[in-house]
Amino acid sequence: MTRPRSRTRSFMSVVAVAAAVLAAQTVLAPAAQAFPSVERYGGADRYTVSALVSEKTFATGVDVAYIASGVGFADALSASAAAGIQNAPVLLVPSSGIPDAVAAELIRLAPSRIVVAGGPASIDDETLHDLRNYSLIVDRLDGANRYEVSALLSSDVFRPGRSVVYVASGAVFPDALSGSAAAGSLLAPVLLTAKDAIPAVVLAELSRLQPGKIVLMGGESTVSPEVARQLGEIAPVTRTSGADRYEVSAATAAGFRTDIETVYVASGLVFPDALSGSAAAIVNDAPVVLVRPDSIPGTVAAELGRLRPKHIIVLGGPTTIGDPVLTELQQYIGVSK
Structure with missing residues (x-):
């Protein structure tokens, strides 16, 4: 349930709703499982999933919590890397209103600061105002477009002299879903680019960051050779690509060592569940790999076989990733390293 636009809740009513949602979640949420x-x-929806991912991952009293649109993907792609390195969650909201599950999670988290990723077209001003029920400091990082927002998210957190910066398409989501987790594991930001040209604000942020190298996510159909050439004038470029989004996610996960505890699995067809999952993956030094709703692509299966994690977390319900895939994933669990 999402708060109607026409009603502003008092803090006490927010607490009452949150208590009811938390009580329900103790029954509805998946139970913790041993390795x-x-x-x-x-x-029930993308907002509830984002709250559950946060609840399962982050302790009360976080320094910051990020709020991003659950309707569009662009702002959360960069927010995930910024959040993860600060041990912070990414919670999703619609363009107007705060879902009850997210309200409950914000009360539990008690963040010192809330960062809203994106402008009023993504998350309206009334919702921004209502977020002040949950933290004394609420900042909006707003820009003219998704590229400027990605640059602002980076400049808000990352200091110059980065060893690496990740760059991904701002027009499509799959490559950055896996890339955000990989970037966060290296304390690196994710910046978005157009296919055929690097936006000026992103070029300025790259100049400020002065990276030692740049990892470009995705093939030439999503980010052109011309953009790779322009990036090469800033720092050496390595492109992570593949025949499809699944192969790209497997190639990204290949950068993780084989003694990791956890792997996150998300749908390659829809974005919302992985947006919050990427921040959680960063905290757990874990990759995010993509699967189809009804099967595990061969390249991803091979990478899971290499990693042999003790714990696999599937992001989203059975309509997103079917139960047969969960059964198939069991064979990739490694009891010992």
Whole structure:
């Protein structure tokens, strides 16, 4: 349930709603499972899933919590990397209103600061105002477009002299879903680019960051050779690509060592569940790999076989990733390293 636009809740009514939602979640949320295991983080909708991912990952009293649109993907792609390195969650909201599950999670988290990623077209001013029920400091990082927002998210957190910066398409989501987790593991930002040209604000942020190298996510159909050439004038460029989004996610996960505890699995067809999952993956030094709703692509299966994690977390409900995939994932659980 999302708060109607026409009603502003008092803090006490917010607390009452939150208490009811938390009580319900103790019954509805998946129970914690011991290693080795395959566990699903599912919920009634993308907002509930984001709250559950946060609840399962982050302790009360976080320094910051990020709020991003659950309708569009662009702002959360960069927010995930910024959040993850600060041990912070990414919670999703619609363009207007705060879903009850998210309200409950914000009360539990008690963040010192809330960062809203994106402008009023993504998350309206009334919702921004209502977020002050949950933190004394609420900042909006707003820009003319998704590229400027990605640059602002980076400049808000990352200091110059980065060893690496990740760059991904701002027009499509799959490459950055896996790239955000990989970037966060290296304390690196994710910046978005157009296919055929690097926006000026992103070029300025790259100049400020002075990276030692740049990882370009995705093939030439999403980010052109011309953009790769322009990036090469700033720092050496390595392109992570593949025949499809699944192969790109497997190639990204290949950068993780084989003694990791956890792997996150998300749908390659829809974006919302992985947006919050990427921040959680960063905290757990874990990759995010993509699967189809009804099967595990061969390149991803091979990478799971290499990683042999003790714990696999599936992001989203059975309509996003079917139960047969969870059963198939069991064979990739490694009892010992």
